[in-house]
Amino acid sequence: MSLLEGRTGDWEIVIGLEVHAQVTSKSKLFSGASTEFGAEPNSQVSLVDVAMPGMLPVINAHAVEQAVRTGLGLNAQINLVSIFDRKNYFYPDLPQGYQISQFLDPVVGKGEIEIDLADGTSRTIGITRLHLEQDAGKSIHDQDPRKTLIDLNRSGVALMEIVSEPDMRSAEEAGAYVTKIRSIVRYLGTCDGNMQEGSMRADVNVSVRKPGGELGTRSEVKNVNSIRFIREAIEYEARRQIEIIEDGGTVDQETRLFDPDRGETRSMRSKEESHDYRYFPDPDLLPLELEQSWVDAIRESLPELPDQKKHRFISDYGLSVDDAAQLIAERETAAYFEAVAEGRDPKIAANWVTGELFGALNRTDTDLSASSVSADMLGNLVDLIADGTLSNRLAKEVFEIMFDSGDDPEKIVEEKGMKQVTDTGAIEAAVDDAIAAGAAQVEQYKGGNEKVLGWFVGQVMKSTQGKANPQVVNEILRKKLDG
């Protein structure tokens, strides 16, 4: 358990998350307007979305299916009857004056997922529920000096709100949780997980307590839209609350906003009045009823999910939890790895993917799908090491060239003459030159300084432009120096 140190002793952070994930669908939850991102303001708004008098909601079948698919991916209970409720409040980005959501009877009930931590351990986090609801429109505060402007393109887009149990105990765990949720919905194709475009965002509930003590009062940081910000918001919030309590104050139960520029949270006064949402079943809709056979068919069609894949990678390939967790984060990455590992040593394949490939992708801010090194190419490179054509060191150089040029490794080795030299004659000559040039070093070696061997190896490598097979160099050196 990770504890925070305060003036009065250690503190435990208790975190629960409400992740809002936009359902991947062509049209909105209750209207036929498009969900495409980035359109002209109010160009993707139907009469229903703008809440014209007499307009009525009709539910999108695909949104229901996506919610159920996600629920199954969260190992959760699917409720065959669920209810749409109205959550009543006034806000200009909420044209109806209520959000259609699910309150007492959500479509998905309890479930659980595993999160993977940097120390190579995993933990189980409980899912309380998943429900379907409408997104709000967008309020634009900075375009007009005296007015807030309202664009309703997002209004009515289908969201899945995934609520966790308050099971997380650190910012890292919360980050790992969101990472895993994102990975699951992306595997399932139910949400694109694009946090920059707001397709996924989280309300973060944070409280602190003395380890094992009573739960503290929580604050809710709304709409945090990156994993890094989620971690920062939690760390800031926990510190803030500990300070308040240690100073003898009490934490307010309130809604807060994370300011990424300052790395701080602040109270959202505009939403600070007593919330009384007056939930009641939406009389424009009937209960949502699902057939068990329909749910079963969706279950049958699920792909292998991140946690299943992770366990398989560990058991079948003998990978570490950390490597496996990294490789399964994206379906594409896992598939890439499996293609490289096919018929090869999986651990070496994993090292190349998580090491050189991820490093290069990160450094150049490139997506795997845009990588110039295909799984085939990387596999070939691994083969060239296995058959002795390349040393590890040379292979890394070849990889860099592959990554920049997109050329096959064989071609690079051929053209640049980067083959490892195992020809003893050529190496012997280079060793002889090195010994001749290093009389002093020879003396030292004979005097018992084994370390000086490295100097000779370096000389040989220099003169062979790194292509000499290091093992062969060592053998010949020892033979000559000792003999």
Added chain:
Amino acid sequence: MTAPTDFTIAEARDALNAGTVSARELTEAHIAAMEAARELNAFITETPDRALEDADESDARRAKGEALGPLDGIPLAIKDLFCTEGVMTTAASHILEGFVPPYESSVSGNLRTAGSVMLGKTNLDEFAMGSSNETSYFGNVENPWRRDGDNRPLVPGGSSGGAAAAVSGRLCLGATGTDTGGSIRQPAAFCGIVGMKPTYGRCSRWGVVAFASSLDQAGPMTRSVRDAAILLGGMAGFDPKDSTSADRAVPDFEAALKVSVQGLRVGIPAEYAVDGMNSETSTLWDQGKAWLKDAGAELVDISLPHTKYALPAYYIIAPAEASSNLARYDGVRYGQRVEGDDLTELYENTRAAGFGIEVRRRILIGTYVLSAGYYDAYYIKAQKVRALIARDFTQAYEKCDVILTPTTPGPAFAAGEKSDDPIAMYLNDVLTVPASLAGLPAISVPAGLSGDGLPLGLHLIGKAFDEETMFRAAQALEDAAGFDDRPGQR
């Protein structure tokens, strides 16, 4: 020859088919009548130009021998709760004054497709909340009827008061109404016309300004049972845009009228003899029983034990839904707006100025019964009582096919008589609300006059989606009653 404004829809249809009258002639006669009767204040918006255009198109279709709709050339009035494309739609509220919908409600659209002519938009209680048409921002509607020897204006009932007055006063051949707790049937009874609320789900609610979504139903208001059957046929139909619309074929309601009531079991609920029922009304009820018995029906005593609780349950459920349905009127996207220094003030100013007193009262009641700590005690309790009321009907229909009651406890009252006592006003709906809560079809048929010469209605409640049986019984009542009195006669 009958004046065009005295035709029933069926007669006008025959005359149009026979070529003895044109749609233009029919329409011009009604426009003249509408303009001559402005003191009734039955219309909020008159659309004579549009009406003549509609009529000319109908005449042209007929002349060319094109396919005609079932209501081709028939001049109708549309309650101003139905959104009409390009024609101001207000729900009789200041907050929607000037609102011009860029869309047409499904029901009024069906009527257009059926070839009908729209004369204008009729007045109503604001957002359909009222039983006397005294809550309209656009002024009271007068009932065309007067008490004998008394020229004081009477209310037409509500909320479809303008429609009832327009049909009764011969300003249109028929009108659309909407009924949430009796808003078609009660004004029909007060104005001596037929008013019918179909089964919940029979007419689409799409494009009808919502009052209480689980109760609202559109229906016809006409001068004969046959006309109600014809007009309902033009309004009804499955609509995929309304999730509560029933995916069922629309029967030929008019054809059902041919079948006699021989052997029909008519239920008489003991509990409808409510306190405050006027003795003339009870007498008329007895008369109605006798008429149906004489026509061959069998009378069956039934019990609807929770009748008494329908009204209080209704006055929780309807305001609760309304408080949420009316949240969209905030001055931001359409309708009237009263500026404020900040957002909350904009909302509070707009809604205080835009809504009338009864609407505000109901929004506050609805907000209260849904609010934290009260929801279970009021709203959930009312929904449970609603379930019991629906169960009462289900059990009663094991013994009977249709139920006969009076429509209202008494005849039309004078303007101002009940407007300062909300509960006294609410009691008007005591006999109509139970069928609304149960979603059942019901009809009011004018059946006689009170001692001081005002019309009284008899009320039939049918089984869900069995409007046909209900229409048959209504036809039998109409035939027996031979009600041919009209306002301004005595």
Added chain:
Amino acid sequence: MAVDRDTVIRVARLARIKVPEGDLDTLAGELSNIIGWVEQLEEVDTDGIDPMASVADMKLRWRADEVTDGGIRDKVTSNASDPRDGMFSVPKVIE
């Protein structure tokens, strides 16, 4: 239960309807009457009864996920009292 002045203030605030100070007492009285009258429902034994939210005896229909609407910005904003740049406007909100 009697509806008092503070309750009227709270409910009116929730409903976003400005109630002038001078109307509060009258309104509290009216609402109390109505609430007192509906409370006769307490007499009804509803044990074991499920609340009825809808009379429509049918299943919720689903529509196909197709783009069939939108692209009608002018219609959507044609009734707005103060549209700007194709958007609706309200007094500036400070979050």
